[in-house]
Amino acid sequence: MTRIGFLGLGIMGKAMALNLVKAGFEVTVWNRNPSKCADLVAQGAKQADSPKELAANCDISFAMVADPEAALAICLGPDGVAAGIGEGRGYVDMSTVDDSTSQAIAQAITEAGGRFLEAPVSGTKKPAEDGTLVILAAGDKSLYDDALPAFEVMGKMSPYLGEVGQGAKMKLVVNMIMGGMLSIFSEGMALGLKSGLDAQQLSDVLDAGAMANPMFKVKGPMLLAEDYSTSFPLKHMQKDLRLALALGDKLDLALPTAAITNEAFKQARKAGYADEDIAAVYKTVK
Known part of the structure; x- marks a missing residue:
């Protein structure tokens, strides 16, 4: 079973991560405010102390944060995802950011040996809870193929749109x-x-x-x-x-x-x- 990481447990991220747990994935979670992890841990998820630790121990890590600044913050730096991603592991950023931010994150991940996919979603709280989001994926095609089983739990549609930036x-x-x-x-x-x-x-x-x-x-x-x-x-x-x-x-x-x-x-x-x-x-x- 693919080991899944999930960073960002706000209105959307919490519902999406919970659906992955309920689907039987082995899920590790992290949130800037650690107390938000409690409900997921109670449902069977593990909790990481940093984005770096999470990325180092998961096959594919997903992120769902508020804006470009937050997306860059959890990826870069000594405790960021890029520092832990390692060779061949995947990072899927589902946050809504501009294409320049997405390309900067892609560069950091690939330079660290990882694979990157942007996958912002169309849908709000109820579709996130129901697993009926539209997932707009672009980037590494092999990672898209590997992430598809998780996408199918979180969404009803997940087209592959091509190179990073298109999503x-x-x-x-x-x-x-x-x-x-x-x-x-x-x-x-x-x-x-x-x-x-x-x-x-x-x-x-x-x-x-x-x-x-x-x-x-x-x-x-x-x-x-x-x-x-x-x-x-x-x-x-x-x-x-x-x-x-x-x-x-x-x-x-x-x-x-x-x-x-x-x-x-x-x-x-x-x-x-x-x-x-x-x-x-x-x-x-x-």
Whole structure:
């Protein structure tokens, strides 16, 4: 049985690691706040004292952390993954980062003798719990093949996208579109309610037409109930929009709608909603 490591036990990582434990994998976990490992250890996981120790004792190590800074921090340095990876072992970073960060991590891992795969995911807390994420993998093909049994536990789809950077770009495009959809949905709901439309009828009409989609179906009731329980923190969506715009700058591509969406999410962060669900962008509209 492949020995699996998992670094980062936040909203997403904890659910993903737990599914691997329940599937019968031998799993070792690490988190910057060690207390977050307790639930996984109670379910049968082992606990490592550092990313280096985890990588040195696992065949494939997965990471799911918040942003490029955190992704670099757990990989580099004397106690980082690269210091422990060794010859032939694999490192799969499932965090949402920009392609430059992903390529820097790939270089550190390969120079240390390891194999690297980026594999950011599309999906939030519920898909992570249900094992129905979309996993966007790119990098070392042999590691992709070896990691596939774990991907099949964590997700419903895991296409191989080619060289390192392609997974990161795919994820940024997906989240940029999702942020834009949620922003205009919030404005539409606010306009409808303020003009006296019935909220349920508005939701039913949207759900019956060409704009019907799972996100509106999930986020609509959250807006109406003003329940912003976090499945995807608003601050992380704003970070992804910022990274998508930076990619557009690098490619000399104008993204005016994404830029406006980013400003809406920045306004929501400034208003104090950073740690609430992405649906909280509605609060700055209504």
